[in-house]
Amino acid sequence: xxxxxxxxxxxxxxxxxxxxxxxxxxxxxxxxxxxxxxxxxxxxxxxxxxxxxxxxxxxxxxxxxxxxxxxxxxxxxxxxxxxxxxxxxxxxxxxxxxxxxxxxxxxxxxxxxxxxxxxxxxxxxxxxxx
Numbered sequence: 001x002x003x004x005x006x007x008x009x010x011x012x013x014x015x016x017x018x019x020x021x022x023x024x025x026x027x028x029x030x031x032x033x034x035x036x037x038x039x040x041x042x043x044x045x046x047x048x049x050x051x052x053x054x055x056x057x058x059x060x061x062x063x064x065x066x067x068x069x070x071x072x073x074x075x076x077x078x079x080x081x082x083x084x085x086x087x088x089x090x091x092x093x094x095x096x097x098x099x100x101x102x103x104x105x106x107x108x109x110x111x112x113x114x115x116x117x118x119x120x121x122x123x124x125x126x127x128x129x130x
Contacts, residue, residue, distance in 0.1 A: 005034040009045070015052040024052025030064060041068040047082070054086035062089065074098045078106065082113075089113040092123055102129040 008031050015024035030045020043066035054060060063083040070076045076096040082088045094108025106125040112118040 003034075003036045005032075005041070007032045015050065017052040020052065022052060024050035026050070026053050028064070030066075032066075039070050041066075043067070049086075049088075054084070054088065058086035059084055062086070068096075078108075085114040087119070094123060103127065 008029070010029050011027070013026040015026060016022070017024060026047065026049040028045060028047035030043050032041055032043035034041045043064075045064050047062045047064055048060050049062070050060065051058070054062075061084075064080065066078070066080040068076055068078045074097060076098070077093075078096050079091070079093040081091045090110045090112050092108050092110050094106050097105045097107075099105060104127045106123065106127070108123040110119075110121045110123050112120050
């Protein structure tokens with residue numbers, strides 16, 4: 001089904017905490033597909049992270065979901081959501097500017113899932129594909 005542009009991602013990040021002098025890890029996998037004609041990409045998956053990333057006492061498992069909607073070739077609307085009350089547990093709507101074939105800039109707002117002690121914030125990201 002080439003029109004669906006099916007993708008599978010597997011990733012692993014090694015972590016080192018300077019504060020705790022400890023090693024940690026973050027592993028994730030997700031699948032995505034593009035809706036024909038609309039060009040909307042939908043993504044869903046799971047991740048597992050040690051306390052060096054998610055914090056002590058947090059559930060190490062997290063569900064993740066995302067959506068990308070191209071408006072023009074260079075301007076997209078994007079959003080990601082990670083379940084849980086850990087440091088990455090949030091909904092992040094954003095805009096993406098594709099400034100080159102291999103360079104994009106994303107600006108968004110992080111709305112923390114934990115609304116009793118929220119850690120909301122502004123997100124700025126530069127992506128460079130090597």
